[in-house]
Amino acid sequence: MDVSNILASHAAKFQSVTVEKETPLDVDTGLLTVTDLTPIDEDSYKSNLEEYLQITARDGIQALVAALYGLPTQPSPDGPLAQLPAPTTQLPRAKPLPKLKPPTKWERFAAAKGIQKRVREKKVWDEERQEWVNRWGKDGKNKEKEEQWIHEVKADAPVDHDPVKAARDARTSRVAKNERQRLQNNARAQTAAGDREERKKDIERTLATTRISTASMGRFDNKLDGEKKLRGVKRKFEAAETSVEQEKQASLAVLSKLDGDVKRARKEKGAGDDVLNVRKAIRNVSKGKGGVALAREANRKGAKSKRGGKR
Amino acid sequence: MRPLTEDESKAVFTKLANYIGKNLIHLIDRKDEPYCFRLHKDRVYYVSESSMRMSISVARPNFVSVGTCFGKFSKSGKFKLHVTALDHIAQYAKYKVWIKSNGEMPFLYGNHVVKAHLGRITEDTPEHQGVVVFSMSDVPLGFGVTARSTVDTRKLDPTAIIVFHQADVGEYLRDEVSS
Missing domain, CATH: 3.10.450.220 (Nuclear Transport Factor 2; Chain: A,)
Structure with missing residues (x-):
């Protein structure tokens, strides 16, 4: 029986499972991504866009599904699950690169001297206990001196010499020194970023504010070592003996400014500045007839006198 | 200085x-x-x-x-x-008040000027205006601030205060530093 005919017709009904492309598809099963690097066929893209996109998408999906079936599977109640490998596509980072920390004083010195950074192991071998112990921290080796049960004391040591306390003080002072250096490094890193003078001024202002921020305005506070006297803004006066002419000008300037204020105030009130009440004076002189009548009368009088002069 | x-x-x-x-x-x-x-x-x-x-x-x-x-x-x-x-101030005073001789002593003892003692007053003196107080013989006695304007003083009774006392020459004796 020849089934090739049937097979051919069946094959014609379904498209090929294998995808053949000139440039092979780039399948990243880790991200479930397929990248088609084949250049776009312009003719088919322009003639029938929808069909072209569908064919390209089908090819991609076909390649992805085929790749997924090739992965190792794991049985589960919902059916076999494919185990995805790690993604191979490199994604760009979302955030910018972190800024480099400004080097500490030691790091700068080491770089200048060419000293290589050497990481010290956290654990050190303890001969007595025959085990690895912390260099510092819990049961640290650096506390060995102050925790031992017997101490060697020099012959000329003072009577009140406490070797435990001495060892402990030495260690705590080292810790304090380190902390101080850390703070200095932090401050240095900050000043590198901002203006040093501005920072200094800022600190001084803050200090001045804190010093007067007590209930007694800082009057009864304990003085610290090396604390400077708090100084406010000093008033500046002109010299007692200046040019009087200059002083007069300044006074007149103040006066004119004052006058402006007074004038403005008077204007609002609507009264004249002088003692002479002009309105009242006019009424008095014109015998209640008003300013216009007074002017008319004055004109007539002037004309009369002119005529008189001609005669 | x-x-x-x-x-x-x-x-x-x-x-x-x-x-x-x-x-x-x-x-x-x-x-x-x-x-x-x-x-x-x-x-x-x-x-x-x-x-x-x-x-x-x-x-x-x-x-x-x-x-x-x-x-x-x-x-x-x-x-x-x-x-x-x-x-x-008296030399250049803008508004003046003259008080009668019977009002001089009360004013020089630091009292306000009442209307009964008022001799003359500059016309059109506004309210709350600084004035210099003179005796009738034009001797400056002190200064003060008007309580009422000139127009308003007309209606007042004789005991009403016209000028609030601020300073008077009696202070030379009253506030003398005893040493």
């Missing part, structure tokens, strides 16, 4: 202008001799230039007074005129 700052001169001038108005220019810009204002221990002195220059050589703790004391600054920065400024 030092010159006044701008704020201080403003305070002094506004107070003076209340009594002498624009005549204040004549105090600053004098024809005869340049005068200036000086501050010493919160007191304002009106000094001629020559005495000011001479007084500079006196140390501040030893320095008592120079020229005419015009008034003093209170601790809150307000300026108060003293009776010592009366001569200069």
Whole structure:
């Protein structure tokens, strides 16, 4: 029986499972991504866009599904699950690169001297206990001196010499020194970023504010070592003996400014500045007839006198 | 002793202008001799230039007074005129009040001027205006502030206060420092 005919017709009904492309598809099963690097066929893209996109998408999906079936599977109640490998596509980072920390004083010195950074192991071998112990921290080796049960004391040591306390003080002072250096490094890193003078001024202002921020305005506070006297803004006066002419000008300037204020105030009130009440004076002189009548009368009088002069 | 700052001169001038108005220019810009204002221990002195220059050589703790004391600054920065400024104010006063001889003594004892004692008053004096008080023989006795305007005084009864007392020449005796 020849089934090739049937097979051919069946094959014609379904498209090929294998995808053949000139440039092979780039399948990243880790991200479930397929990248088609084949250049776009312009003719088919322009003639029938929808069909072209569908064919390209089908090819991609076909390649992805085929790749997924090739992965190792794991049985589960919902059916076999494919185990995805790690993604191979490199994604760009979302955030910018972190800024480099400004080097500490030691790091700068080491770089200048060419000293290589050497990481010290956290654990050190303890001969007595025959085990690895912390260099510092819990049961640290650096506390060995102050925790031992017997101490060697020099012959000329003072009577009140406490070797435990001495060892402990030495260690705590080292810790304090380190902390101080850390703070200095932090401050240095900050000043590198901002203006040093501005920072200094800022600190001084803050200090001045804190010093007067007590209930007694800082009057009864304990003085610290090396604390400077708090100084406010000093008033500046002109010299007692200046040019009087200059002083007069300044006074007149103040006066004119004052006058402006007074004038403005008077204007609002609507009264004249002088003692002479002009309105009242006019009424008095014109015998209640008003300013216009007074002017008319004055004109007539002037004309009369002119005529008189001609005669 | 030092010159006044701008704020201080403003305070002094506004107070003076209340009594002498624009005549204040004549105090600053004098024809005869340049005068200036000086501050010493919160007191304002009106000094001629020559005495000011001479007084500079006196140390501040030893320095008592120079020229005419015009008034003093209170601790809150307000300026108060003293009776010592009366001569200069009376000379240029804009508004004046003359009191009858029977009212002189009450005023010189630091009382307000009542209407019964009022002899004359400058016409059109507004309310709350600085005025200089004169005796009927034109002797300046002190200064004060009007309680009412001239027009309003007409309707008042004789015991009503016309001028609020601020300073009078009686202070020379009353407030004398006993030493």
